[in-house]
Amino acid sequence: MKAPRFEYRAATSVAHATELLAEYDGDAKVLAGGQSLVPLLNFRLSNPAALVDINGLGELGGHRLGADELHVGAVCRHREIERDPQIAARCPAIADAVAQIGHVAIRNRGTVVGSIAHADPAAEWPGLAMLLDAQFTARAVQGERTIAAGAFFDGFLSTVLDPTEVITAVTFPLPPVASGSAWIEFARRHGDFALVGVGAVIECADESITSARIVVTGVSDTPVRVAAAERVLHGAQPGEALFAEAGRVVATQVDPISDIHGDATYRRRLAQVLTRRALAVAADRAA
Amino acid sequence: MRISMEVNGRGVEVDVEDRTSLADCLRDRLGLTGVHLGCEHGVCGACTVLLDGSSVRSCLLFAVQAAGHRVTTVEGLADGAGQGGLHPVQTAFMACHGLQCGFCTPGLVLTTCELLAEDPAPTAEEVRARLSGNLCRCTGYVKIFEAVDRAAELMRARSGTAAAPAGAAEDTR
Amino acid sequence: MTATDRGHRDEWVGRSVPRKEDLPLVTGHGRYVADIQLPGTAEVAFLRSPMAHARITGIDVSAALAGEGVVTVVTGADIRATVLPFTRFVDQEFTPPGLERAAHPVILPCPMPVLASERVRYVGEPVVAVVAADRALAEDAVALVDVTYEALPVVVDPVLAVQSGSPLVHDDITDNVQATFEVRAGDVDAAFAAAPHVERFNYETQRQAASPMETRGVLAVHTDVTDETTVWTSSQTPYMVRTRISEQLGIAEESIRVVVPDMGGGFGPKVQVYPEEVLLAHLARTLGRPVRWIEDRSEHMIATAHSRDQRHTVEVAFDDSGLITAIRDDFLMDAGAYNPFSITCAYNSAVHFRSVYQVPHFQVRGRCVLTNKTPNGPYRGCGRPEATFAMDRAVYQIARLLGLDPVEVMARNLIPADAMPYPRGMPYRDGQEVVYDCGDFPAALAQLRALSGYDEHARARQAQPTSTAVTRRGIGFASYIEGTGIGPYEGAVVMLDSLGRVVVRSGSAPHGQSHDTTMSQVAADVFGLNPDQIIFSAGDTSLVPNGIGTFASRSAVVAGSAVLLAGRRLEQRVRAIASELLEISAEDLVVDAGYVHVRGDATSRVSLADVYRAALPGPQARIPGGTEPGTRELQYFVPPTVTFGAGFLAATVSVDLETGGVVVERIDIIHDCGRMINPVVVEGQLQGGILQGIGGALYESVVYDENGQPLTTTFMDYLLPTSAEVPEIRQIHLATTSDRNPLGVKGVGEAGAIAPPAAIANAVADALRPLEVELNRLPLSPPTVIEAITRAQR
Incomplete structure (x- = not known):
């Protein structure tokens, strides 16, 4: 080897x-x-x-947490995000997710942008990018362009990035401070790629949901945003029954693959269960 | 390519192929065979070294990437200050039967060093999570957990802070 | 006469002495085979079959030969005249008369080439060896070898393999059954005819990879001057490696030295002698330079033996009280493409099946079935976890059918303490009648029941039989029995060196088991020394003329006993020589702290170095009349048969009903491994075994697709338990002294690994009550658990 x-x-x-x-x-x-x-x-x-x-490029290092966005340079390591308590306070879903990436030695070295560019459909950062509508800055000799997460992933380990392009940074718009967010995943062992992961963001006003976002990983060749389930939540009162209904809708919307760790039926079930659980945590965190 | 780096506190210069992993460079060129190769795909943790003080898989890093950086292997840990010249983590692994075949040990020792440098009094849950990237097939990890606790005690004692009662240390966090 | 006078103290044996072997290992100065650097070493990489079953129609190595740094490229055709195939694998293949009479094993020849030249039978089978300046260049050249294959029909499922019309793995084995046996105890047919209840269950234990953290590796060098070939190898059985090299290369064992340096775990698959070991010896001899092959992990997952992989069909006859009167077991072991261990694992399953239970009537047929997969060999427990899974699941299932408490049913079937020693009416693998030597099983089960909190748990469940909680807790029990310390023998040399130090050399070499520490404890007690003062070495065929190896929970028993006996002989001889020097009867001398002194007068003494010099040959020798010069004793310990370790294990688990996720919260074990030489070492062995058992219960599985392609060739897909999956582990040690060896010990290396799968499956079944789930296939992965729940709900 x-x-x-x-x-x-x-x-x-x-x-x-x-x-x-x-x-x-x-x-x-x-x-x-x-x-x-x-x-x-x-x-x-x-x-x-x-x-x-590109590891030697100081200008691509580090991250910056602004009032309503998180900017991450291309050689910023997972561990740097994990160890910033302000990110965890501002957007718990990110902290939930990053702690579940591999193991410390992996997080010490692996980068946020690298994970996105690799585009593993079970990975955390591509899912977070979809959940938060991240924007990627890609540079080539010809110039620079911005790509939205929703238009970036186009298949298993595949993106719209040209092989002559390099992502220099990613910007995650952050949901409002009063929102709640969560990332929940189920893996065979601690640190494994998730069989299924679910990210959720919920905003509430006057005891009803004003905005909801749900992203599921591990059920398709890219992370999937499930609009049909989000629609179930809009305007409704948060609660276990509602979240369970959203989970059921997610299960009808995803068409998972099967592999040795879990077949499609099982993954669909996980997507349903984890959606309900992620929404509950996110709602609990919403102010 | 000729590279220079700091390995275990000494500057070294070595010629490597572009494709040579840091692990192979350390083992084959520098004789640091305490760096073990258990999987060469970043899962087992036997090849763990500290790069500028942070644990990394040396099988997933090319030697050329370590140019200009500081590398610590298990051979560089014993600093003469502890019992028999050993690092407290090494002493603790020996005292608690934290190893059997010893193949995973260098990686686990280094991972423990990083953990205790960051957190002198980790909780049991934290220890379990932190060591999960270093596979051991012999011990069942139980005595490794004991070794980490013992090492934390030794290091706290050594750094002058009297070992706080276990509960108290956690309460302050 | 005091104990000391017999050369036997109890000062060190029984104490948790810190390990002697640790210092180099914690400082990075261990020497594993890949760490040995000899100048001029060439590296070997193999081209392995990518096909599960195919005819080789052509091999073109010309491009590879022209590759950068390539020394040579070797095919099966190149070595046909000089390297014989494997026709024997391990010396255990010998069927002793007692076994022949009782089990009538039929074992068909199944030779395995060193390099396949005509046909490949599994993905991973070695086809071409490339020798190059370094491993990367060797791998580059492997990619340049062009082999053409003509695909043959593949058989992957052992159940299909035994059906007529199945593709044949070896043409002359016409039903793919390479080995079979049948053995019975009591009158099974009558017991079934009389039984109030008869049930049939199917149990399946998955294929596993033992996965030592160090892969295999071989370094071979030939020295013309001495005409000696030295082979360093990561092997549990250096003497068998020597024998196979000797037989297959046609050179005397006396010209071959096999050395096992530090070794990163074994657990069973390194018992086998492999093609790479024989081929590297050949290459070193023909190339005239050192050659080295270090297996990488992706090779390891397909080229090193797998294990377990049994399917049992079990019929149980029992009465209303849950007393089991008879069992019929018919099982298949998926042997893979060759069956290096013959009936070893399968017969172990048969002989340990009834575990700690009476089951007076028992009949079992085992068949080792060839398929197009990596060969199957022993892995920690070797047939016992498979049998225990079937037996203890069956106990739980019949308890469930009768509406009885499963632990009560276990208790009802136990062999009572006053029935010991207890004959089982069938022979062990060594041909000797199985007679459990000692133990109080009912008392042990009662103790574990108390420790695990089972009764409180059962009461709480009775009070509230149904629950709406998503996470449910369960406790499951299982038992185990284990014949330990199998022969045929083990060797030890105990001698004085020129400095008067006591040197111990063992035929059994460690790979984590702490031989240096424990054997030194044994010797220290004989000589009145500190274990640190004993010079220990092992794993070198030049040190002890003959030996067997480290596997099957045997080293403490057989190697420890050999050390004790050789030590006692040397101690007597030392006193006899000192008697000549001090001119006082040997009976009045004591060996202690490096000296031999007169009892009651520590100043009248000679040092062990004096004794060493006095025993050198020549006219000045001061040795007892009629003896040869020297202070070196070689002893082979031949055990009468195995000695039985036993125990019970309780698993406490929580099950997430929605995800199927199982968390093992606690393992409680009560075990009897005889007298303990070093209790902390015993604990370490148990804990390691238990976690491997948890791996087999929940995580690990070698998977093939229907074309025989392996799908689990990385540590991302083959899931070893990590530190995050470790439960709390509590242990109770029982120490019933064995009378089958002079140390009074029983083996413990495999003990922890046997019961966890059965106990965990029973615990999951308990947690899911009142649902009646079928959990009879391992591993209990989350989808499997969900599937079982869904089935039960229908």
Whole structure:
């Protein structure tokens, strides 16, 4: 399990990174945290001509929590988000989710943006991106563009990103302070990829729900936002029965895949149960 | 590619292929065979090293990426200050039968070092969660948990703060 | 005469002495096979079959040979004349007469090539070896080898494999049944005819991978000067490796040295001798440079033996009180494409099936069935967890049918204490009649019942038989019995070195079991030394002429006894030599703290170094008349048969009815492993075994698709329990001294791993009451639990 030969190219600036990606014309991969890419290399399931290392680019590091958005640079590690208590206070769903990504050594190295670019349908960050309507900034030699999460994921481990593009940052608009959010997932063991994960955001006014968002991971080739279930919640009074109904709607809306860890029937059931549970936690957290 | 990095407190220069993992570099080029390869896909944790003080899988990092960084392996832990020159975490693993075959031990010792550096009095739940990225097939982990508790005591004693009663330490958090 | 005079103290045995082996291991200075660096070593990588079953129609290695850094590329055809295939695997294949008479085993030849050249029978079978300057280059060249295959029909399911018309894994084994046996005790047919109740159950234990954290690995070097081939290998059985290399390369065992360095776990699959060990010895001899192969994890998951994988059909005859009068068991073991261990695991299942219960009439047929999968071998427990799962689930199921408390039904069927020693009417694997040697099972069960809080739990459930809670708690019990310390023998050398130190060498090499510490405790008591003063080594065929290995909970029993006996002989000899030096009767001398002194006068003494020098050959030798010079004793301990460890285990679980998630909250175990040499080491063995048992109960499963493609080749898909899945574990040690070995010990290495799957399944069934769930297939993954709930609700 030794990686195949590749050329290692350390980028010295974002512009340089895009030039390198252009130079290899689609046959280079961006190396950030490497926690998904390097196993693929070690298994020889990926064989790029070059790796463009962006870890040295200070301008892509760090995160910034604003009043109504969270800005995360391309080499910001999961652990940095996990250890910021203000993020947990401002948007608990993010803290719920990030704590469930792999293990500490993985979170120390793996990056938020790398996880999004890898686009594993069971992963937390792609789901959070969908839940919060994140915006990605992608750069190529030709220029920069912004891609909305809803238009980004186009299949299993597949996105609309061109291989010559690099995501430089992601911005997560944050739900209002008075909202409640939660991320709940079910995995075989601690730290495993979830069989199913559900993220929920609820806003209430005058004891009824004014806005609700539900995203489910692990049930399709991309994370799925379930509008039909959100509609059930709009204008209704929060409560167990309502959340259970939303769960039932989710179960009718998803068409999960089967694998050795759980078949479609089971995943659909999980989606239903976890939706109800996530909504309950989110509602509880709503002011 | 020729790279220089700091390994266990010493500056080293070494020629590596681009594709050489940090683990292979440390093992084969620098003779630090306490870095063990148990899976080479980032799950087992046997190859854990500290990179600038943070635990990482050295099988998922290329040696070239460590250029200019500080790497600590289990060989670099014994600082002469503790019992028999050992780091308190090493002492505690020995005292509590926290190892059997020893293959996972370097990774677990380093993960414990990072944990206790961040939190001198972790709760039992925290310990269980923190160690879950380091697979051990021999011990059933029970005596490893005991070793982590013992190490925390030793380190608190060593840092001068008298070991607080277990309950008190948690209450302050 | 005092104990001391017999060379036997009890100062160290029985104490939780800190381990001697830890210092290098915690500082990163262990030496595992991959850590040994010899100059000029070439690395080997294998091309393994990607097909479950195919004919090889062509192999083109020309591109690989031209690859960068490639030393050579070897195919099966290249070694046909020089390397024989495996026709024998382990020495246990010998069927002793007692077993032959009682079980009539039929075992068909099933030779396994070192490199497949005509046909491949499982994904992972080695086809081509590439030797290159380093492992990465070897892997590069493997990708350049071009093998063409013609697919053959595949058989994956052992139940289908035994049906007529199934594809054949080996053409001359016409029903895919490579080995079979049938054994009975009592009059089963009459018991069934007379029984008020007869029920039939099916039980399935999944295929597992033992998954030591260190994969396999081999380093071989040949030295022309001495014409000796040295092989370092991560093996539980270095002597068997030596024998296989000798047989298959046609060289004398005396020219082969096999060394097991530090080893990162074994658990069973490293008992087998593998093609890589034989081939690397051959390559070292032909290439004239060191060669090394370190298995990677994705290879390990397909190239190293799997285990378990049994399907039992069990008929139980019982009365209204739940007393089981007879059992018929008919089972298949999915052996994979070859069956290196013959009936070893399957016969273990048969002989341990009745566990701690009387079941006076018993009949069992076991069949080892070939399929297109990785070969199946032993894994911690070796046939016992499978049998226990069937037996103790059956006890619970009949209790349920009768409306009785399952633990009461367990108790009702136990062998009473006053019936010991208890014959079982059938032979063990070694051909000797099975006679449980000792133990008070009813008292042990009662103790565990109290410890686990079962009665309170049962009362609470009775008070409130139904619940609306989403999370339910259950307690389940299981039992186990284990023949430990199997022979045929183990060897030890105990000697003085030139500095007068006591040196102990064992034929059984450790991989985590703490041999250095425990064997040193045994020797320390003989010589009046501290265990730290004993120089211990093992795992090197040049140190002890013959040995067996470390597996089957045998080392403390057989190797420990060999050390004790060799030590006692040396102690006598040391006193006899000192008697010549001090001119006083040996009876009046005491060996203590590195000296031999006159009893009651510690100043009249000679050192052990003096004794060593006095025993050197030559005219000045001061040795007792009629003896040879030297202070080295070699002893082989041959046990009369196994000694039986036993115990009970209670699992407390919580089950999430909505997700099917099972959390093991607590495991309570009461066990008898005889006299304990080192209680903390015993605890460590139990805890490790228990967590592996939890893995088998809930998480681990080797899965193949219908084409024989393995789907669990990474640690992301094969789920080992992590620290987050560990329950609270409480233990009660019973220590009934065994009279089948001089130490009075029983083995404990496998004990923890046997009962958890049965206990956890019983606990989940208990938690889900009043639903009647079928939980007869492992692992109890969340979807399986949900499926069982859904079925029961219909």
